[in-house]
Amino acid sequence: MKPEELMTMMEKARADTFEHELRVCTESGCMSLQSDVLQKALSDEVKRRGISDKVCVKGVGCMGLCCNGPLVKADKAMYQFVKPEHAPAIVEALATQPIKELLCDTQQPFFTRQKLVVREHFGIVDPENLMDCIAHGAYQALLKTVTTMTPPQVIQEISDSGLRGRGGAGFPTGLKWATVSKAGGTTKYVICNGDEGDPGAFMDRSVMEGDPHRVLEGMAIAAYAVGAENGVIYVRAEYPLAVKRLTKAINLARRHELIGHNIFGTKFSFNVELRLGAGAFVCGEETALIASVEGKRGVPRPRPPYPANYGLFGYPTLINNVETYANIAPIINKGAAWFAQIGTEKSKGTKIFALTGKIKNTGLIEVPMGIALRDIIYDIAGGIPDGKAFKAVQTGGPSGGCIPADLLDITVDYESLAKAGSIMGSGGMIVMDETSNMADVARFFMEFCMTESCGKCIPCRVGTYEMHELLDRICEKRGTPEDLQLLKDLCDMVKQTSLCGLGQSAPNPVLSTLRYFEQEYQNLIAEAQAARGQTTHADTSEHIELEVLP
Amino acid sequence: MSTATILSKPPTEDKRWKIIETTMRRNDFQPDALIESLHSVQQTFGFLDVPSMRWVAGALKVPLSKVYGVATFYHFFTLKPQGKHVCVVCMGTACYIKGGKQLLDEVQRHYGIAEGQTTKDGELSLLVARCIGACGLAPTAVVDGQVLGKRSATELLAAVDDTLGRKA
Numbered sequence: 001m002k003p004e005e006l007m008t009m010m011e012k013a014r015a016d017t018f019e020h021e022l023r024v025c026t027e028s029g030c031m032s033l034q035s036d037v038l039q040k041a042l043s044d045e046v047k048r049r050g051i052s053d054k055v056c057v058k059g060v061g062c063m064g065l066c067c068n069g070p071l072v073k074a075d076k077a078m079y080q081f082v083k084p085e086h087a088p089a090i091v092e093a094l095a096t097q098p099i100k101e102l103l104c105d106t107q108q109p110f111f112t113r114q115k116l117v118v119r120e121h122f123g124i125v126d127p128e129n130l131m132d133c134i135a136h137g138a139y140q141a142l143l144k145t146v147t148t149m150t151p152p153q154v155i156q157e158i159s160d161s162g163l164r165g166r167g168g169a170g171f172p173t174g175l176k177w178a179t180v181s182k183a184g185g186t187t188k189y190v191i192c193n194g195d196e197g198d199p200g201a202f203m204d205r206s207v208m209e210g211d212p213h214r215v216l217e218g219m220a221i222a223a224y225a226v227g228a229e230n231g232v233i234y235v236r237a238e239y240p241l242a243v244k245r246l247t248k249a250i251n252l253a254r255r256h257e258l259i260g261h262n263i264f265g266t267k268f269s270f271n272v273e274l275r276l277g278a279g280a281f282v283c284g285e286e287t288a289l290i291a292s293v294e295g296k297r298g299v300p301r302p303r304p305p306y307p308a309n310y311g312l313f314g315y316p317t318l319i320n321n322v323e324t325y326a327n328i329a330p331i332i333n334k335g336a337a338w339f340a341q342i343g344t345e346k347s348k349g350t351k352i353f354a355l356t357g358k359i360k361n362t363g364l365i366e367v368p369m370g371i372a373l374r375d376i377i378y379d380i381a382g383g384i385p386d387g388k389a390f391k392a393v394q395t396g397g398p399s400g401g402c403i404p405a406d407l408l409d410i411t412v413d414y415e416s417l418a419k420a421g422s423i424m425g426s427g428g429m430i431v432m433d434e435t436s437n438m439a440d441v442a443r444f445f446m447e448f449c450m451t452e453s454c455g456k457c458i459p460c461r462v463g464t465y466e467m468h469e470l471l472d473r474i475c476e477k478r479g480t481p482e483d484l485q486l487l488k489d490l491c492d493m494v495k496q497t498s499l500c501g502l503g504q505s506a507p508n509p510v511l512s513t514l515r516y517f518e519q520e521y522q523n524l525i526a527e528a529q530a531a532r533g534q535t536t537h538a539d540t541s542e543h544i545e546l547e548v549l550p
Numbered sequence: 551m552s553t554a555t556i557l558s559k560p561p562t563e564d565k566r567w568k569i570i571e572t573t574m575r576r577n578d579f580q581p582d583a584l585i586e587s588l589h590s591v592q593q594t595f596g597f598l599d600v601p602s603m604r605w606v607a608g609a610l611k612v613p614l615s616k617v618y619g620v621a622t623f624y625h626f627f628t629l630k631p632q633g634k635h636v637c638v639v640c641m642g643t644a645c646y647i648k649g650g651k652q653l654l655d656e657v658q659r660h661y662g663i664a665e666g667q668t669t670k671d672g673e674l675s676l677l678v679a680r681c682i683g684a685c686g687l688a689p690t691a692v693v694d695g696q697v698l699g700k701r702s703a704t705e706l707l708a709a710v711d712d713t714l715g716r717k718a
Contacts, residue, residue: 029684032697066686199642199681237589237626238682240695276589278624281680295584296616297623313582356644356685363686397643428685430643444646448680454623 001257003143003264006134013135018056020094022046023073023123026059027209028202028241029363034084035059035070041087042072055094058129061122061210064111066363068104073123080104109379110361115342115368117350118326122210127245130213130252138213139258141332145221146266154225155181158328160336162348167193167284167321168396168425169501170347170414176318179308180226183316188228191312191319192219193289194235194242197281198397199448201428203352204322206364208235208242211326212249216272218325220259221332223270226318231272232293237279246274281398281452285500286319288454299454300500321426323352343369347413351424357394357431360385367412374408377431388433392516396425398445398452399505401512402438421512423505438517439524443471445509453502460503463494467510474521477528484521488514557608561601566594570602574609581612584620588627597628625680633668633675635713637693639706642681644688653689654678656703657710673714 024030024039036059043057063071068080074090077098082090086102093099116122126132133139145154159174180188192215196204208215219231233250235243250272253259261269275293282288283298290312292298311317327349331339343349347369353376356362360382367376377383377393384390392402401422403410410416414424432441450464470487473479491507491514498504514521560567573590577583587610591602598621607614621627639645639654654665657676661669668675684690687699691706693713698706 028682028697029686029699032684032687032690032699066684069687196683197680199646200644200685201681202683202685205683238679276586277626278585278589279626279680280624292585293582295580295582295586295610295612295620297619354685356688357647362644362688394643428643430647432647436647441647444643452680 001264003147006139006143006258006264009131010134010137010140013131016131016135019054020056020075021073022055022057022090022094023060024057025061025063025069025071025123027062027206028239029062029066030069030071031241033070035082038070038072038082038084038087041084042091045087045091049091051091055091058126058132060124061119061127062206062364063123064114064119064363064365065104065361067361071104071123074098078104078106110365110382113371113375113380114366115350116366117330117339117342118207118214118323118352119210119364119366120330121214122206125211127210127212128248130249130256133211133213137333138329139217141329142217142220142224142258143264145224145332146264146268151181151225151227154221154332157336158225158331161331161339162336162343162346163324163327163331163339164347164414165321166323166327166351166426168399168423170424173320173324176308176320177222177225179306180228180316180318183309185316186227187230187315188226189312189315189317190219190223190226190228190231191289191293191317192231192233192322192325193284193286193319194233194239194322195277195284195289196236196239196322196426197284197452198399198426198428200354200356200394200397200430201426202354203364203427205239205242207322207326207352208239209245212242212245213253214326214329215246215322216249216253216259218328219272220263220270221328222318222320222325224268226316228318229269229271231270232275232312233272234275234277234283234289234293236277243274243276250274280454281448282454282500282502285502288500289319290317297454299456300502302499323427344411344413346415351412351427353427353429355381355429355431357429358384358388358433358436359431369413370411372409372411373403376412376429377408381431384431384433388435391432391434391436392438394422394430394432394441394509395428396423396508397428398448399423399501399508400425400428401508402432402441402516403512404516407516421515422508437475438513438520439471439475442510442513443468443475446471446506449502449506453506457497457499457503459494459497460499460506463490463498463503464506466490467494467507471510474524474528477524477531479521479525479528481525484525557601557605559605561605567605569594570606571609574606579610581610584610584612584617585624588617588621592627597631599629630668631672634673635694635710636675636677637691637706637710637713638677638679638682639665640679640682640684640688640690640692642679642685642688644685645681645690648688650689653691653701653703653706656707660707661710674710 072079079102163173164170280298288298288300307317446468455461570590607617665678
């Protein structure tokens with residue numbers, strides 16, 4: 001495709017407007033509440049009335065408030081809990097007033113306190129329709145990059161923006177790109193890590209399902225910057241809809257020569273293929289992911305050498321997370337300075353979080369870095385339902401930790417969360433109320449790490465097993481004070497000596513719950529001891545009785 | 551194991567082997583297409599049996615031991631045939647906090663099968679997922695590919711019974 005063609009396409013697509021638009025969320029969340037049936041019902045209704053030329057019914061990406069789904073946007077009004085039988089009334093209401101009973105208040109803090117950068121087109125564009133995406137500016141950043149910028153300029157722009165990896169560790173993206181670009185050789189790879197194995201997190205699934213072209217565009221810009229011609233998107237097989245949407249996006253982009261040979265008539269070529277994971281949490285670790293893309297068991301290897309120098313098939317490889325790539329296009333379009341003014345001094349931009357657990361509003365939010373945790377829990381998410389008290393919020397999944405109520409005023413950025421004993425992680429936020437048992441939560445995560453340990457290094461393979469046994473004993477009220485001490489010692493040992501991130505961070509949920517809720521562990525042990533004391537006592541009395549009555 | 555145990559042509563006359571062959575051809579029969587090929591086998595036949603692994607090993611020139619290693623390493627692959635219908639209960643963190651365990655217990659009790667097992671009549675398999683990414687609607691389950699969000703144990707059992715053609 002030539003640069004002018006993209007502009008013509010954009011103008012043509014923009015001119016193609018309808019009087020009314022009915023947008024139905026068609027991501028996994030709302031789909032599980034039959035939004036696909038709803039979309040069909042709306043289309044049928046529009047056809048039945050013969051107003052297809054005036055009303056456009058389309059499937060769009062996630063609008064955030066999953067707990068009130070299926071969500072439908074009818075022009076300016078947003079409807080919640082929509083059922084297929086509401087279709088005639090919704091179409092009818094387009095010409096008159098919105099239906100009051102179904103209205104979802106878009107002025108509530110859940111919507112007003114968000115800052116949309118990655119998710120700016122969610123709920124607006126149809127992810128399966130390339131023209132619609134182009135009408136909203138897709139591939140403009142790629143055009144700007146390959147026609148007006150040199151690779152070092154692109155890297156400089158990303159460095160200046162202060163963007164850090166959204167996969168969890170928060171490594172500066174610009175620095176990573178610079179390292180890969182300096183690595184020798186002509187064959188290089190860029191990989192998109194879409195192996196969102198962290199239970200309770202679904203931001204990457206949403207980005208891949210809701211705006212797949214944004215991810216492709218980010219990858220292509222990265223490839224141009226580091227000098228790579230091949231890209232691989234590694235997606236979990238558990239996300240069939242994301243796989244379908246990405247496959248379609250790749251095919252469409254290829255057909256319109258937005259990826260492929262000589263993009264926009266320049267010398268830059270870029271090809272992408274999709275690789276499916278097969279259900280292994282450890283594959284989120286970059287060296288394990290590379291092994292999996294190579295068709296092997298997903299087992300990590302020691303670093304260095306880092307993938308930047310020795311990655312896929314031994315070639316220099318850039319690995320970034322889905323959300324990181326999705327941040328690239330807006331940075332290029334609006335400039336590093338614009339991006340850098342969002343967030344805190346060390347954590348720039350926005351972050352998407354998946355709010356789940358015992359909380360009123362569950363769903364996806366995108367907030368500027370540096371927002372207070374309390375604002376997220378009580379303002380955006382609407383607090384704890386059923387009059388229960390907040391106990392803790394778990395961030396970072398099995399590698400993260402639990403943050404208690406008295407630390408709710410900390411800000412959400414990489415440093416503050418680490419200081420509180422947790423991590424930013426990929427963005428899962430699971431809220432627990434007073435009924436949750438923290439030792440049980442720690443056991444849940446340990447069971448996860450134990451099962452997901454790849455088994456290569458002993459500290460992780462055996463350590464997680466032993467820690468799970470200990471936690472099981474404590475939770476089942478069979479624990480002793482010695483068990484607790486041994487658990488603490490093992491945490492330290494596994495953390496210090498494991499090979500990869502999985503083992504090194506596996507003790508985190510235990511450590512953080514011990515740090516803030518040790519009393520709960522002590523109570524369980526005291527109960528166990530009391531129970532034991534009682535049985536011993538009973539035994540003795542029986543024994544004495546036997547002596548008294550021969 | 552001698553190379554004789556590696557099959558040079560599809561294990562049976564079944565025409566569906568063509569699907570797997572197409573997947574492998576698209577990847578130029580490169581060893582790195584192993585996971586893709588196994589996905590293709592499982593999608594077509596529902597599980598990975600030894601003859602299919604032997605054939606894939608031969609076609610991609612990968613040792614059978616490695617194929618078996620990959621097939622058993624990843625949770626997604628199963629070496630046992632599945633029931634006609636499949637119920638997957640999500641046990642991700644959000645679902646666990648919201649009572650996914652109770653859903654699982656109820657399904658286990660009602661149909662008399664543990665996770666990973668299939669009923670004797672081969673009608674229903676029960677599986678557990680790590681996280682299906684619909685955490686906003688926890689607790690969730692997947693019945694024959696259809697994601698069901700915010701379901702109570704009773705509602706889930708009704709949905710499964712419905713799928714099995716039994717009246718709840």
